[in-house]
Amino acid sequence: MNVGAEPGKVTRVVILAVVGLVFALPILAMVEFTFRAGLSGDHTLDHWTGLFTEDAARTYRGLFQAIGNSFVLAAVTVGIVVVILLPTMILVHLQFPRLRRVLEFICIIPITVPAIVLVVGLAPVYAIVVKVLGGATWTLAFAYGITVLPYAYRAIQSNLDAVDLRTLSEAARTLSAGWLRVLWFVLLPNLRRGVLAAAFISVAVVLGEFTIASILNRRNLQTALLQVSQSDPWVATIFALLALLLAFVLLLSIGRLGRDRKNQ
Amino acid sequence: MTGATVELVGVTKSYGAHQALAGIDLTIAPGEFIALLGPSGCGKTTALRALSGLERIDTGRIVIDGQDVVDVPTNRRDIGMVFQSYSLFPHMTVTENVEFGLRMRRVEKSERRVRALESLEMVGLDKHAERFAHQLSGGQQQRVALARALVTRPRVLLLDEPLSALDAKVRVSLRDQIRRIQTDLGITTLFVTHDQEEALAVADRVAVMREGRIEQIGTPEQLYVTPSTPFVADFVGLSNRLPGELVDGQVSVAGSVLDQLGERIPDGPVTALVRPEDVAFASAGVPATVVASSFLGSLRRTQVRLADGNLLAVQHDVSDRYETGASVFVKLKGSAVSVSPR
Numbered sequence: 001m002n003v004g005a006e007p008g009k010v011t012r013v014v015i016l017a018v019v020g021l022v023f024a025l026p027i028l029a030m031v032e033f034t035f036r037a038g039l040s041g042d043h044t045l046d047h048w049t050g051l052f053t054e055d056a057a058r059t060y061r062g063l064f065q066a067i068g069n070s071f072v073l074a075a076v077t078v079g080i081v082v083v084i085l086l087p088t089m090i091l092v093h094l095q096f097p098r099l100r101r102v103l104e105f106i107c108i109i110p111i112t113v114p115a116i117v118l119v120v121g122l123a124p125v126y127a128i129v130v131k132v133l134g135g136a137t138w139t140l141a142f143a144y145g146i147t148v149l150p151y152a153y154r155a156i157q158s159n160l161d162a163v164d165l166r167t168l169s170e171a172a173r174t175l176s177a178g179w180l181r182v183l184w185f186v187l188l189p190n191l192r193r194g195v196l197a198a199a200f201i202s203v204a205v206v207l208g209e210f211t212i213a214s215i216l217n218r219r220n221l222q223t224a225l226l227q228v229s230q231s232d233p234w235v236a237t238i239f240a241l242l243a244l245l246l247a248f249v250l251l252l253s254i255g256r257l258g259r260d261r262k263n264q
Numbered sequence: 265m266t267g268a269t270v271e272l273v274g275v276t277k278s279y280g281a282h283q284a285l286a287g288i289d290l291t292i293a294p295g296e297f298i299a300l301l302g303p304s305g306c307g308k309t310t311a312l313r314a315l316s317g318l319e320r321i322d323t324g325r326i327v328i329d330g331q332d333v334v335d336v337p338t339n340r341r342d343i344g345m346v347f348q349s350y351s352l353f354p355h356m357t358v359t360e361n362v363e364f365g366l367r368m369r370r371v372e373k374s375e376r377r378v379r380a381l382e383s384l385e386m387v388g389l390d391k392h393a394e395r396f397a398h399q400l401s402g403g404q405q406q407r408v409a410l411a412r413a414l415v416t417r418p419r420v421l422l423l424d425e426p427l428s429a430l431d432a433k434v435r436v437s438l439r440d441q442i443r444r445i446q447t448d449l450g451i452t453t454l455f456v457t458h459d460q461e462e463a464l465a466v467a468d469r470v471a472v473m474r475e476g477r478i479e480q481i482g483t484p485e486q487l488y489v490t491p492s493t494p495f496v497a498d499f500v501g502l503s504n505r506l507p508g509e510l511v512d513g514q515v516s517v518a519g520s521v522l523d524q525l526g527e528r529i530p531d532g533p534v535t536a537l538v539r540p541e542d543v544a545f546a547s548a549g550v551p552a553t554v555v556a557s558s559f560l561g562s563l564r565r566t567q568v569r570l571a572d573g574n575l576l577a578v579q580h581d582v583s584d585r586y587e588t589g590a591s592v593f594v595k596l597k598g599s600a601v602s603v604s605p606r
Contacts, residue, residue, distance in 0.1 A: 167351045170318050173338040174345040174422075175365035175412065185364075189355040 027244065034238050047234035063239065066224030069137040073220060074206040076141035078199045081152045084145070086195060089153070090187060093160050094169060107153035110146050115211035118147070126216055140218050147212070148205045152198035159194025204247045267295040267452030268329040268419035270315065275324035276476075277310055284310040285321070286476035295450040297443065299463035302473035303499070308456045309424055311473070315454060316422050317341050328419060339368075341420075344413030344451075348425040350405045352397035358384065358408050359393040365416040383415040384408070386445060403434035410442065414449065421446065423455040427462065439466055460500050464488065472496050490600075492526045494537055497602035503537035504576050507606060510534045515603055518570065519550045523600035534603040540565055540579035542599040545586070549595035552576065554586045568594060 007015070037044040050056060057064070085107075092099045110118070122143050129139050165187060172182045188195070210222035221243060229236030270292040277285040284307045292298050300308040313319035315326060317338035326333050333341050344365075352361050362380040371379070384390040387407040397405055406426050413421060423442070427435045443466045446453050457463050463470045464484040471481040472495070480492045491497035508517030510531050515522045517536040552568035555575065564582045569575055578594055586592060 163354070164349060164351075167347050167349050168353060170338075171345070171347060171351040171353075171409075171412075172364070172368075173318070174316055174341075174343055176339045176342075176368040176416070177364075178337075178339050181368060185367075186353055190353075192355075 027241075030237050030241055034234055034241065036234070047238060051235065051238065060228070060235065062219070063224045063228055063235075066219045066221050067239075069219055070207055070221040072138050073141050073144060074203040076138050077144040077148055077202050077206050080141060080145035081148065081198050081202050082195065085149065085152055085198075086156060086191070089156050089160065090165075090183070090191075094166055104153065104157070107149045109149075111150040115147070115209075116215070118143070119212050119215045122212070123216070137218050137220070140213060140216065140220070141206075143212050143216075144202075144206050144209060147209065148202040151201040151205060155197035155201055156191065156194040159191050159197075163190045165190065200250045200253065203250055207243055207247060267450055269294055269327075270420055270452055270454070271325070271327040272311070272315065273325040273327065275311070275314055275326065276322045277307075277314060277319065278322055283476050285314065288324070288476075288478060290471060290478060290481070292452055292454065294452055297446055297453045297455065297466060297468045299455045299457055299467035299470045300473055301457060301460055301463040301470050301499070302479075304458060306473040307476040308458075308473045310476075312422050312424055312454055312456045315420070316343055316345055342416075342418050343420045343422055344416065344418035345422040346406065346409045346413050346424065346426040348428055350397065350402065350409070350429070352400075352405055352408055352412075354397050356396075357393070358389065358395050358397070358400070361397070361408060362412045362415050365412065369416060379415055380411075383411040386414070387411045387441065401434075403430050403438055406430065406438060407441070410445070414445070414451070417449070417451075419452065421451045421453040423453065425456055425458070427457070428459070435462070442466065464500070470500075472499060474499075490525055491537075491602050494526075494535070494602045494604035497525070497537040502540055502577065503602075504540065504543070506536050506538055506574055506576065507572075508534050508536040508603065510603055515601060517601070518576075518594075518596055520596040520598065522596065522598060525600045525602045529603065529605060533606040535606045537602045537604075538576075538596060539599070540577040542597045542601075543576060543578045544595055544597055545578060545580060545584065546593050546595040549593040552592055552594050554588055554590045554592060556588060557586055568592060570594075 006012075034047050035043040035045065037046070051060075089103065092103050126139070126143075129142065133139050168186050168190065169182045172186045173179075177185065207221055209220065210226070213220040214223050214226075221239075225236045225239055225243075228239070270290075272288050272290040275285050275288040276283070286307075288307075288311055290298070290311075300311060302308045310319060314321045317333070317336065321334065324334075328341065352358075353364065356364070359377070359380050362383050363376045366376040366379060381390055381393065384393055387410055389404060389407055389411065392400060392404065392408075397408070400408065406429075409426070426442075427438055430438065439462055442455075455463070455467060464487070467484065469481055469483055470487055472479045472487065474495055480487060480496045482490075487496060487500045491500060497503055506517050508515045510524060510529065510533075512531060513524050513528060515524050515534065515536050517538070522536070550570060552570050555567045555569050557564060557566040559582065562582060564580055564584065566578050566580065566586050567575055568578060576594065
C-alpha cells in the first residue's frame with residue numbers, strides 16, 4: 001500500500017465522478033428545462049427555435065444590449081488588469097520585492113469582502129464617477145477591476161514565480177535593451193500564459209457578475225437575465241446556458257493559447 | 265577589435281549595514297583576463313555587477329576606456345555578460361537568442377543571422393541553431409550564452425560564475441574554451457569564481473577578495489608561491505596549519521627554521537601555513553604516523569600525525585606508498601611560509 005502517494009485509480013475515478021455529478025446535474029437540469037413545454041411535462045424545441053424568429057430580435061433587444069454591455073465591461077476590465085495590475089506586479093517583482101506581501105494582501109482583499117459590502121462602499125464613489133465620466137455602463141469596469149484582482153493576481157503571480165525574470169531582464173539589459181524593449185521582447189512573451197489566464201478569468205468573472213450591476217442600477221448580462229426570467233424563464237435559462245458555454249470555451253482556450261511555441 | 269582598459273577606483277557599496285564593497289581599486293589592461301576569487305559573500309559578484317551597471321555604487325569611479333560610466337545605464341555600457349543561472353530567453357531559438365544583442369542595436373536582419381551563426385560556430389554550436397534552450401544541456405546553454413554575449417563584440421566581457429552549475433568534466437572543457445576564445449578575440453575579461461583551481465587555471469591575474477576588499481592581486485604563480493597574507497595562503501591552494509614560533513622574520517616549525525612570507529608581524533607564537541608539496545618523507549627528521557593516503561591520479565597525498573597530535577598532509581610521488589599506521593619521518597623542504605599570530 002502506498003502511503004502519502006497520490007490516490008489510486010479507483011479512488012480518483014470515484015472522486016471525479018462525484019464532483020462531476022455535482023457540477024453536471026444542475027447544468028443538465030437546465031438543458032432539460034429549456035425543452036419543456038409548460039407544466040404538462042411534454043418536451044418541445046419551441047423555446048430554442050423561438051430565438052431565431054424575426055421578432056425575437058425586437059422582443060429580446062434589452063437582453064442583447066445587456067450582452068453587449070457585458071462584453072464591453074469585460075474588455076475594459078481586462079484592459080485595467082493589463083495596463084495597471086500587470087506592470088505593477090512586474091515592477092514589484094523586479095525592483096521592490098519587499099512589497100510583494102503588501103501587494104498580495106491588497107489583491108486578496110476583494111475576495112474577503114462580500115460584493116454587497118463592496119457596493120455599499122462604492123455607491124458614493126460612483127456618485128462622483130457619474131459626475132465626471134457620465135453614467136455609461138462601461139464605468140462599472142472600475143469596480144470589476146477590483147473584484148477580479150484576486151484571480152488575476154494569482155494567475156500572473158504563478159507565472160512570475162515560474163520564470164527567472166530577474167536574470168532574463170538583466171541579460172537583456174546587458175545586451176543593450178532599454179527597459180521598454182526588455183518589457184516587450186523578453187518579459188511579456190514569458191508572461192503570456194499568466195496574462196492570458198488572468199484575462200480569461202477576468203472575462204468569466206465579469207460575465208457572471210450580478211450584485212454590483214444590480215445595486216448600482218446598470219444593465220449587464222446577469223441583471224437582464226433576471227428580468228427576462230420573470231416573463232420567460234426558458235429564454236433566460238437558454239441564455240444562462242450559452243453564457244456558461246462561453247465561459248467554458250474561454251477557460252479551455254487558456255490552456256490552448258497559453259501553450260508556448262517551444263512546446264508545440 | 266581589442267579590449268578596453270577598465271578601472272575601478274575606490275568603489276564602495278553597502279546594503280544597509282553590510283558593506284559589500286569596501287573600496288575596490290582594480291585596473292585591467294586591454295585584453296587581460298582577470299579572475300575575482302573569494303569565498304561567498306566577499307563582494308566579488310557585487311564588484312562585477314557594479315561594473316556591468318546592474319548594481320549602483322555608493323562612491324568611487326568606474327572607468328571604461330577613459331570614460332566614467334557610473335551614470336551610464338547597463339544597456340549603454342557596451343558589455344557582454346554570462347550569468348551563473350541559465351539566462352537564455354526560453355521563448356526564442358538559439359539563433360534568436362544570439363541575435364538579440366544585434367537586434368537591440370538595430371543591425372539588419374540578414375547581417376544579424378550571419379554574425380549569430382559565426383558566433384555559434386565559435387562555441388561549436390552552429391548545428392543547434394534552431395533549438396530552444398530547454399532542448400540543450402547545461403553546458404550547451406552556457407556556451408550559447410557566451411556566444412550571445414560575444415556577438416556584439418563588446419568592450420568588456422563579464423563572467424559571473426558561469427561554470428558553477430555544470431558538472432566537473434564540462435566545467436573544465438568550457439573553462440578552457442572560454443580562455444581560448446578570450447585570447448583569440450583579445451577581449452578584456454572579468455571572471456568571478458569561488459573555485460581557486462578555476463581561477464588559477466584561466467586567469468592572467470587573480471584578485472583574491474575578502475570582506476569587500478582585494479586582499480592580493482597577482483599572477484597565479486605569485487599568489488601561490490608568495491601569498492601576501494595568511495588568508496590568501498589558506499584560500500589559494502591547500503595548506504597545512506602548524507604551530508610555530510616567529511623570531512625576527514624566521515619561523516621555527518616542525519624542526520625546521522623557515523623564512524616568513526609577507527608583511528612582518530610581531531615575534532611570538534604563530535600558525536604557519538605549509539604547502540603539502542613543501543613537505544617530504546625522509547630517512548630522518550620529524551617522527552610521524554601515517555593516518556591515511558589518497559590517490560590523486562598523477563600524485564599521492566598522505567596524511568600523517570605528528571608526535572604533538574597535529575595532522576600534516578604530504579604530497580609525494582604516486583609510486584611511493586605508505587601503509588596506514590606505519591612510522592615514518594617527515595621533513596620540511598625549506599620554502600618560505602605565511603604565518604598568522606596564534
